[in-house]
Amino acid sequence: MKLTRRHMIAAGALAMGAGALSARLAPAGPAAGPRPAGALERAIHAAFAEAGIPGAAVGYARDGRVRFVRTYGHADMATGRPVTIDTVFPIASITKTLTAAAILRLEGEGRLRLDDPVAPYLDFPLVNPHQPAAAITFRHLLTHTSGISDEKYYAVDFRHRGGDTPLSLRDMLVGYLVPGGAYYDAEGCYAAAGPGAAWDYSNVGFAVLGYLAGRIGGFDARMALRQFLMVPLGMRHSYWTLGEVPAALAATPYDWVDGKPRPVAAMGFPDWAAGMLQSSIADFTRYVAACANDGEAEGVRILPSGVLGRMLTPQPAPHLPGWLTGQGLGWMMGPLDGTDRWEHWGGAEGIFTVAYLNPERRQGVTILTNATASDAAKAAVKKVAALLLREGA
Secondary structure, three states: OOOOOOHHHHOOOOOOOOOOOOOOEOOOOHHHOOOOOHHHHHHHHHHHHHHOOOEEEEEEEEOOEEEEEEEEEEEEOOOOEEOOOOOEEEOHHHHHHHHHHHHHHHHHOOOOOOOOEOHHHOOOOOOOOOOOOOOOEHHHHHOOOOOEOOHHHHHHOOOEEOEOOOOOHHHHHHHHHOOOOOOOOHHHHEOOOOOOOOOOOOHHHHHHHHHHHHHHHOOOHHHHHHHHHHOOOOOOOEEOOHHHOOOOOEOOOEEEEOOEEEEOOOEEOOOHHHHOOEEEHHHHHHHHHHHHOOOEEOOEEOOOOOHHHHHOOOOOOOOOOOOOOEEOOOOEEEEEOOEEEEEEEEEEOOEEEEEEEEOOOOEEEEEEEOEOOOHHHHHHHHHHHHHHHHHOO
8 A cells, every 4th residue: 555645644544343353551661750649640641542543652841841752562573673762763743843943053154144035045956837937945945835746756766675775865856856857847846836936745856955055055955964964962762764763663564464463675866855753652753742842841952942933933825734723944833633723644554743832831742653554543642632632731
């Protein structure tokens, strides 16, 4: 089954049958923090068990502090290896929020303006053939309104099974966006609507942002993110390639076959800025804590005060899909527990991740799982996120 990163957000995948493995609470080390109240802990455990998710990890933060992380089930079912707070999961499309942070940081340094056309910053042409006079800006890319379409992206299928892709980000972008490129198709690579005219989720658009961040910053943006965000936050088990992940820490991904989890190969993508971060719940909760707390967590500031407030401000985004109520700079807004919450979801075959923010109470929740999204899994993670935002201390 092919599950795209766009489609997993919009719709459910295969339903899980009664034979799926029930989750088991795995031990958590001292870094996991205080336990939530007993009833809350049992409710979280039950939600994952009912959904049959092989392995999951949950992190909750408030006021810039990680309050707890918890792990459930198996990182690898064949060996019985449990999920721990250091198990490394693919973060998938939540990676886009880090890419957005890199762009906003460069803006704060005076290196760009969000409403600048991006073409002058690139070393290849970027022109929508249907709207050649309309410039694509940084804001368009950050809000999925650039007019760069993922239609051909899914037809090509850039996934590389079993390891990191040999295709570079630049080669992918030039091949996809420039006439005469290996993957170029005017109809499939660009929407007929001009920049700013319509919302259309774009992995390729965020790939362009990652490339731009490197061009403007002077070196690979993954290294910049490691220096200004990951190292200061103490993210010791976070990686940009599959090859870096220690085998003993890697979560095995599972797809659903006849209602039962079956292991699938890990997949690399050339568009790292759209979804290639690998991280543990202990690490990623620190990042989510900073996002919910104006860019500061555990006494470390990763972005100047006010930047997260701008990222979490609704932007012009015509024709949003029904499952969204707003679009920020990288982050999105959708319904949860009867109210609108800032969020980002991620997923592909064998991957399903979510993050929710309540900046008014400076709360953040992230949930990482090692199975393809399903209706049952979606219901479970939304239930757990709502419980924590409502009842978490």
